[in-house]
Amino acid sequence: MTTHSTTLPTPEKPVCILAIESSCDDTSAAVMRNGLLLSNVTASQAVHEAYGGVVPELASRAHQQHIVPVVHAALKQAGVKREELSAIAVTLGPGLMGSLLVGVSFAKGLAMSLGIPLIEANHLQGHVLAHFIKTPDEPHTVPPYPFLCLLVSGGNSQIVKVNAYNDMEILGQTIDDAAGEAMDKCSKVMNLGYPGGPIIDRLARKGNPKAFAFSKPHIAGLDYSFSGLKTSFLYFLRDQLATDPDFIAHHLEDLAASLEATIVDILMKKLDLAVKQTGIHHVALSGGVSANTALRDAFKQRADKRGWNIYIPKFSYTTDNAAMIAITAHHKFLDKDFCPLDKPAYCRISSKTKLQ
Ligand code: KG4
Numbered sequence: 001m002t003t004h005s006t007t008l009p010t011p012e013k014p015v016c017i018l019a020i021e022s023s024c025d026d027t028s029a030a031v032m033r034n035g036l037l038l039s040n041v042t043a044s045q046a047v048h049e050a051y052g053g054v055v056p057e058l059a060s061r062a063h064q065q066h067i068v069p070v071v072h073a074a075l076k077q078a079g080v081k082r083e084e085l086s087a088i089a090v091t092l093g094p095g096l097m098g099s100l101l102v103g104v105s106f107a108k109g110l111a112m113s114l115g116i117p118l119i120e121a122n123h124l125q126g127h128v129l130a131h132f133i134k135t136p137d138e139p140h141t142v143p144p145y146p147f148l149c150l151l152v153s154g155g156n157s158q159i160v161k162v163n164a165y166n167d168m169e170i171l172g173q174t175i176d177d178a179a180g181e182a183m184d185k186c187s188k189v190m191n192l193g194y195p196g197g198p199i200i201d202r203l204a205r206k207g208n209p210k211a212f213a214f215s216k217p218h219i220a221g222l223d224y225s226f227s228g229l230k231t232s233f234l235y236f237l238r239d240q241l242a243t244d245p246d247f248i249a250h251h252l253e254d255l256a257a258s259l260e261a262t263i264v265d266i267l268m269k270k271l272d273l274a275v276k277q278t279g280i281h282h283v284a285l286s287g288g289v290s291a292n293t294a295l296r297d298a299f300k301q302r303a304d305k306r307g308w309n310i311y312i313p314k315f316s317y318t319t320d321n322a323a324m325i326a327i328t329a330h331h332k333f334l335d336k337d338f339c340p341l342d343k344p345a346y347c348r349i350s351s352k353t354k355l356q
Contacts, residue, residue: 015333016086018075018110019326020067022103023095023123024154025054027066030322031078035330037135038078040316040323043070052188060098067106074322085116089329092120092339093346094155100345108341119329120339124355126324127151127286128162130317133327143282143311150271152295153287154180154195157224157267159274160355162284165331168355171274172222179263180289182226186233186259190248200256201292207257209294212236214262222270222277229262264294268302275308284311288319 014034021028028042043066048054075082090107093100111118128149132142143162148171151158157174177185180197187196192203215232217225237255240247248255275283285299296312303310317323332338349355 013086015330016080016084017089017119017326017329017333018071018080018085018087019089019121019322019329020071020103020107021091021123021126021320021322021325022063022067022099023091023093024099024320025059025062026320027063027070027103028320028322028325029071029074030326031074031080032323032326032330033078033080035134035327037133037323037326038080039074040321040326041070041074041077042321049194052194053184054096056096056098059096060102063099063102067102071106082110082114085114087111087117087119087329087333087338088114089119089121089325089332091123091126091325092343093123094348095123095345097345097347100347104345112341117333117338118341119332119337120343121325121328121332122349122356123320123325124151124156124158124349125166125168126328127153128160128168128284128355129165129328129331130286130313130321130324131284131311132165133314133317133323141311143284143309146280147282147284147311148271148274148278148280149284149286150267150290151286152179152267152289154178154184154197154289156287157226157289158355159222159271161278161280165328166335166337166356170351170353170355171278172224172270173352174224174226175219176225176227177230179224179226179267180287182230182263183259183289185230189234189237190252190255195288197289197292200260201294203253203256204260204294205257207253207255209257209261211251211254212258214259216262216266222274224266224270226263226266229266233259260292260294264292264298267295268298272302272306275306281306281308282311283308284313286313286318291315291318
């Protein structure tokens, strides 16, 4: 059964979308009216801190607890009633299956009970389209098509050529770990806590980025690799701890700064190459790692030096959030690109060349 009876808005009725994101360890709901964001509520999951990484089973249980209050809060903050909604949008993938299923089942049930369409969003497209989120009180510049986007998160490191909201080419991507994953794993090795990215960012501000050198990958083209760096960091610590058991405590800030500088350098070199190869000078950052201070600084410096036009999202739209799903869905709604109720959630994207 692929269809359900739905009511579409009339021209005079506003397009009002409730969006839900639950692909990893954040439960988020947002309400958007005619492309303007009215609310964006996110419940994070502290339960994973003790394990140094996301535990999928605990993540799906926490989503179950959070989904109803988060959706209620998003509707309340927006001042929108369920009967006013035109469509329900949800992240269908990629992500953790147990996490996705909570948001997807909830969204399908709500769409069916209200008799309105369901819209699916790709989580990664959502991160890219975070640049187009408009709020009633904050004017901002959106990138013109085509633009390049460095999408760096806990699960992905990609350079994407964005031709349109629904046409994104993957020019390069990690062949193993993602940049955020490398930060999180190195943080775990140093017993710093989870997620490691923000902790390393904070410590690095007081450290020397040239104190230590770690291995950098030699990968052809625009692809990335971060697993070698992680191993190099691990072996370096093992050797140093053999002679100084307190090496980490003695050099914490320098270790963080040197690790961060290595990751930023790897990311920026390939981005530079992508700009040269494509000739596109409108360049954006997206994803959780785009909150990183050193990456933002390097990005701005490179832009000044090379004459790029750059676009950096607001902090609240860098990590996982439903506002980015709402803006994706708004475009799809205008194109009447709706999702059958029996379309299943997915863990990975099916194409290596297209972000779809
Ligand atoms: O986009 P996101 O919330 O989730 C995914 O879709 O993966 O990204 C989470 C990642 C984590 O690896 C986290 O450590 C990293 O973003 N992160 C940071 C910073 N804030 C979050 N990495 C470096 N510096 C930060 N300030």
